Amino acid sequence: MQNTIKVERAILGITQDELAKKIGVSRQTINSIEANRYVPSTVLALKLSAIFNKPVNDFFRLTDQD
Amino acid sequence: MQNTIKVERAILGITQDELAKKIGVSRQTINSIEANRYVPSTVLALKLSAIFNKPVNDFFRLTDQD
DNA sequence: ACAATATGACAAATATACTTTACATTTAGA
DNA sequence: TCTAAATGTAAAGTATATTTGTCATATTGT
Secondary structure, rough: OOOOOOHHHHHOOOOHHHHHHHHOOOHHHHHHHHHOOOOHHHHHHHHHHHHOOHHHHEEEOOOOOO | EOOOHHHHHHHOOOOHHHHHHOOOOOOOEEEEEEEEOOOHHHHHHHHHHHOOOOOOOEEEEEEEOO
């Protein structure tokens, strides 16, 4: 799975820490997701969706190995 | 988080076992998600999105306790 | 009613998300 | 250039998703 959270975050002009606080996770969680170190839960994806004001499918995509 | 997977599955007219096999998880995983026993990963949500041919936000929604 | 299939659910084991702490590196501004 | 803020990452611990096995109940077709 790939994501464009870094881009969406840049559009909002906020830091990893700020985004983390908005959705109630740690900064490292945001950092790890941006770095594709692990796959977030659907709740987290929906919270990002609400903050980015875009559907989940816009910034999370399946790749071949999925 | 709430979901309408049971409805989407009924639209396709397939069993929990068939849906599970389509997305490569166990039948119990589908059963547990439909029963809201736990929150699936975003990869799983995207796979369901592909099979239902609908965006994730259509069948997964945040609730107050999220 | 009977048999086969589908669903609900639980327990134990394993995999993995997420937190906290901590430190190094990079970036941005005075 | 110096400093503070932002980012990248790693390790250890906790929480939770997912699997496998199993059984009970419900549903459907004959």
